[in-house]
Amino acid sequence: MKKFIIIILSIAFIPILNSCSDFDKLNVSPNDVNEVDPNFLLTTNTYNLASTYSGLGYWGSRIPSLLQYYQVGDGYKSEELNALYWTPGQSSPWASIYSNLVDVQAMSDLSKEQGNVFTEAVALVYRAALTDLVTKIYGDAPFSETNQLEEGIVFPKYDQQKEIYETLLMDLKTAKNMIEGISGNEVPVLDGYDLLYNGDKDKWIKFINSLRIRMCLLLNNKKGELSVDIDAEFQDAAQNVFTSSEDNAVLDYIGNSAATSFQGGPFRASELTYARRMGLGFLNSLRDQNDPRLYRWLRPVEKKWDMDIATATTIQYTDPLGQTFPVEVLPYPSGYDDLDTSLYVGLPVGSQASWTAYNAGPQATSVEPKTTPFNSRLSDIYFQNANEYVGMDIITYSEVEFILAEAAEIGAFGVSDAEGHYKKAIEASMDEWGIFGDYVGGFDFNEFYSQEDVDLNQATNKHERIMTQKYISMFFRPEPWFDWRRTGYPDFVPPYDAAQPAIPIRYHYDSPNPPDPQYVEKYNEAVERLEKSEFVQVPSNDDTRSRMWLLQGTGLPY
CATH class of the missing domain: 1.25.40.390 (Serine Threonine Protein Phosphatase 5, Tetratricopeptide repeat)
Incomplete structure (x- = not known):
């Protein structure tokens, strides 16, 4: 960069x-x-x-919560972001x-x-x-x-x-x-x-x-x-x-003024809110494949439940990238059977209510909403004015290799060698996130790739595998939304508290302003060319679940 x-x-x-x-x-x-x-x-x-x-791709947009990269943990606007309660004009x-x-x-x-x-x-x-x-x-x-x-x-x-x-x-x-x-x-x-x-x-x-x-x-x-x-x-x-x-x-x-700083840093954020926590499903997908990018994107919990100790203690935990964090380890409380004892804990997807008490057990009433220590907060790279791993991405080499891998897999455009492009795509993503340079003891990419959840040849559905790995690699970028709409992959589970039972596939139009009759007429013509899906529950076609031309006749993503 x-x-x-x-x-x-x-x-x-x-x-x-x-x-x-x-x-x-x-x-x-x-x-x-x-x-x-x-x-x-x-x-x-x-x-x-x-x-x-x-x-x-960041939190001024609806897209990253739609992609279930993160959830809002303090209740503020959680019904809009976690449960996808979209109305016209929001974050447009x-x-x-x-x-x-x-x-x-x-x-x-x-x-x-x-x-x-x-x-x-x-x-x-x-x-x-x-x-x-x-x-x-x-x-x-x-x-x-x-x-x-x-x-x-x-x-x-x-x-x-x-x-x-x-x-x-x-x-x-x-x-x-x-x-x-x-x-x-x-x-x-x-x-x-x-x-x-x-x-x-x-x-x-x-x-x-x-x-x-x-x-x-x-x-x-x-x-x-x-x-x-x-x-x-x-x-x-x-x-x-x-x-x-x-x-x-x-x-x-650059990070030397508000205009040249990331939106999560102190120049542009009135407070360093830790309300945004990684979605549990996305976190689990990283954990299931032993993905080292987890440690670049997420901190461990600050308070961890443990079934094998009787007295609280504080440990110094060093992650695979060599970053060290203090973690207070607490005895697992009696009367609870659903607390997560992992070092990395995400939020379930889709609650309209606050997640402030999630995983806090008997300490739920004493947890401060935005700094709850019982589930992981995003890495410090997202709370700095500038960081080498947080930039303004338009398109990257990793994405290009994923494009070529998908084209080869679906038999499009005469491209061949889906696995070769797929491996290069994941390897490039690891490189972009500094994994090869920082992984303690050296990162063995071939060992990582050989896992059942990563190796393309071990996939039952190779197209889905490519799109899922692309989705992971493009953390906090908007392109996976457009990919999901045209492929149906990854197969997102709609939030259980969702305002509607399907994930949005478009934004509402901005209402004509000023509402001049000529402007309204042209807006209405565009709205009429939209096609309602079975999930549209309002009279107008201008709905987040209506299909634009790109999706009409494809049967995707639903």
Whole structure:
């Protein structure tokens, strides 16, 4: 991962340009956005994309609790997060995505005016990535008529998802061709302003192609309805995708201000809340396969029940990554038969009530809700302003190998060697989380892989095995939600206290604002194109269990 070392800029930076005379391309008038060099907007838009996409995987979003990565333990909004009680407008990324698209359009316009082929191509990539995000979250979405106020279009139409993807695939290919056409090994960019690849042309091409194969796999179930040859697009892109973790499209947090810090750290969190605890099912899946990433993501309990002692004692526990923690070990209380005596304890999935008393036994009444010591809290890496293992991920080498593994397993796109790609994917994830470097005594990957729960050849359902391991590897990232919708894997059990008996497959649209009749009419047209599943219990199609075009006719995920 690359550290970005300059302050994140946006259109608001314009007044400071008077002091930046060293740059050859700066305009005489720093107050005219139309004369700003597009390199400056490249920085802004790179940060916006990385922050928006990765943010959907953390706790400002509904997605990680939907994926059962964590549960809320203190009762605050637990009915919304744990039991999936979603209502329109909650944690909706609609406005932020479209705001980011305005900045992307500005970069595109400036690039064309100034003949900057590289930033024009990147604008196509970022528009595709953000539009892909908004359409696969909601369904049909404004696209072809956005940012056209000068043309008199105040309320853009909601383009059909099929047509959006046909355009996005071509835009990504066009962007790739534009960058390939730039002479030399580096793209023309001001020093320090390419936050992803510092001007490395080949890495940019790999990045675009990696996004292309992700999009093609997303569309595989619907390729018969598209005018674009998905097989040809995938095969073209797959010739030059990520080949190591050095290619990862990831920004690190700097941690020197709120704007450059992770949302769980003290710069951005009013308090270091420990309310979020790992979901018990996810924790058990890690424990069942002796997964060392557990120790990167989770701390042991601070108080542990033990059936073999009579007197409380404190031990110093050292985990396999060499991290040491004090743990108070307590005699198992009489009258209880369901307390977890493990060093790592998660929360059951789906309670609308507080989990503050979970596993606390006779000490339940004295437990402070947000700091309960009887179940594990997330690792300290999630409570720091910056940490090498918590970044803004867009797409990684590990994900690319999982994409190739799945394609090979399902017989798609002419890809072969499912097991080879699968092993590389898991190994890359271990590397990204620092397992090889920190595991005490050295980490034996082959020994880990040979386990019945990991080895692909020992799986009854190899497709499910690949998707389950991908889900584990992409902890706190949003992509497994989109994967689950199109494959049905992993086979999540709906929360037992859920507001509805099925896991959401989309977000509600943001209500038209202002409620102008033209805007409402276009919104209603998009809503009518949604298809109710058997779990929709309201009159409107605009429900979290309604199927968008991507899912219609697939019978997935339910």
